[in-house]
Amino acid sequence: MSNKIWGVILVLSLVIAGVSGYNVIKLSSEYRTGIEEYAALEEYVVVEETHVEEEPAVKEEEVVVEKESQIPVLVDVRYEVLESINDDFVSWLYYEPLEISYPVVRGNDNDYYTSYTFEGTKNSSGAIFMDFLNKPDYSNYNTIIYGHNMRNGTMFGSLKKLLNDESLITVDPYFYVFTEDKSYMYEIFAVYVTKASSQTYDLIKDEAGQEEYLDYIDGVATWLSDKEVKASDKIVTLSTCHGLHSNNRTVVHGVLIAEEDR
Numbered sequence: 001m002s003n004k005i006w007g008v009i010l011v012l013s014l015v016i017a018g019v020s021g022y023n024v025i026k027l028s029s030e031y032r033t034g035i036e037e038y039a040a041l042e043e044y045v046v047v048e049e050t051h052v053e054e055e056p057a058v059k060e061e062e063v064v065v066e067k068e069s070q071i072p073v074l075v076d077v078r079y080e081v082l083e084s085i086n087d088d089f090v091s092w093l094y095y096e097p098l099e100i101s102y103p104v105v106r107g108n109d110n111d112y113y114t115s116y117t118f119e120g121t122k123n124s125s126g127a128i129f130m131d132f133l134n135k136p137d138y139s140n141y142n143t144i145i146y147g148h149n150m151r152n153g154t155m156f157g158s159l160k161k162l163l164n165d166e167s168l169i170t171v172d173p174y175f176y177v178f179t180e181d182k183s184y185m186y187e188i189f190a191v192y193v194t195k196a197s198s199q200t201y202d203l204i205k206d207e208a209g210q211e212e213y214l215d216y217i218d219g220v221a222t223w224l225s226d227k228e229v230k231a232s233d234k235i236v237t238l239s240t241c242h243g244l245h246s247n248n249r250t251v252v253h254g255v256l257i258a259e260e261d262r
Contacts, residue, residue, distance in 0.1 A: 033125075035154055037117055041085075041103060044078040045092060070258040071176065071185045075101070079180045086118055090136040093128060093145065095175035097168050098158035104145060104177075106130040114148070124148075125155060133203055138177060138184060141204045142213070142235050149240040149250065156240035159250050162191045166223055173225065175254055177236065183262055186236050186254030189229055190221040193242050193250055200237065200251055207231050217253060229255045 049072060075094050082089045088105040095101075105127050107113050113129035116122055130136065131144040147156030162168055169188050177184040194200050198220075204210045210231035218224065229235070234256040242248035 033117075033121070033123055035125075035152070037119055037121065038102060038154070041082070041118060042101065044081050045101070046076040047094065047096075047101070048074050048076065069260060071183050071260055073174075073176055073185075074183070075176065075178045077178055077180075086120065089118075090130060091138070091177050091179045093175070093177055097172045098161060099153075100156070100158065100175070102128040102147070102155070104128050104130055106134070106136050107132055110146065114146075125150065128155065131201075131203070137179065137182070138234070138236070140234070141210050142202075142237055144201065144203075144237045144239060146239050149242065156238065156250075159238060159240050159252055160242070162188070162252060163193070163222065163250060169223070169225070174257075175236075175238075178262070181262055183258075183260045184236075184256060185258035187225070187227055187257045188252060188254050189225045189227040190217050190253040191223040191251065192217075192221045193248050194220060196247050196249055198249075200239070200249070221253075227255065 073094065073096070075092050077092045079089075082103055086103075086105060088107055089103055090106045091104045093100060093102055093104050103118050105113055105118060107129060109132055110129070113127040115124060115126055117125060118127045126148050128145060128147040131146070134140050134143045149155070149160065150157035169191070173188045175186050175188065177186070199213070199216050200220075202209075202213065204213050214229055214231060236254050236256070238252040238254070240250050242250045
């Protein structure tokens, strides 16, 4: 092979290496920017254990009744501040074992927030977002929440841990959603990998369809709890990409077990 050809190959190799290096640096920078932005947003939330609340003072001969919240975790969110930053803000999602604590937005489609952050910055980290066809009050049978599978484990990058370590769910199977008016507690009942075009992403509208959907989950789940889930229940589906440039998705289903006014 002539020196000229070797020279061309060398130049092409250097160009490819340069482009790859630039992309790595750019991606790392965007990851860092995304992490810093969401870290700053946590200034507006406080996570705490719920406490026993006493009823107002009554007559001396009456017994004071104590009420304890069914939901053991409270995320106190400054909704007015987050809404002023982004009026697509609908809720805060929290799952302590995977360090998931993020605002959830709902846009006009399912594309915008794949490449824009909560604060509207163009960034490959994107945002945690609800399917735009879902109702923001979580009243649908199946509410789907999407997030990127970040290499550094942020966003929904940690969901894959549930595929490899079932003990995480055994120890703590509960994740939480907090809207301005309600607190919701969900119990994880299924985890699996599926295609982006699968039945997982159907938004069911009738009870017969809901029964079929549960049968489908029962057939595809690689981890399934003993929790009885009925067609009348409401579920939340957490979804992220399974691998780089993959058409597969990691899916986590939770069923609503407690709901309280805030």
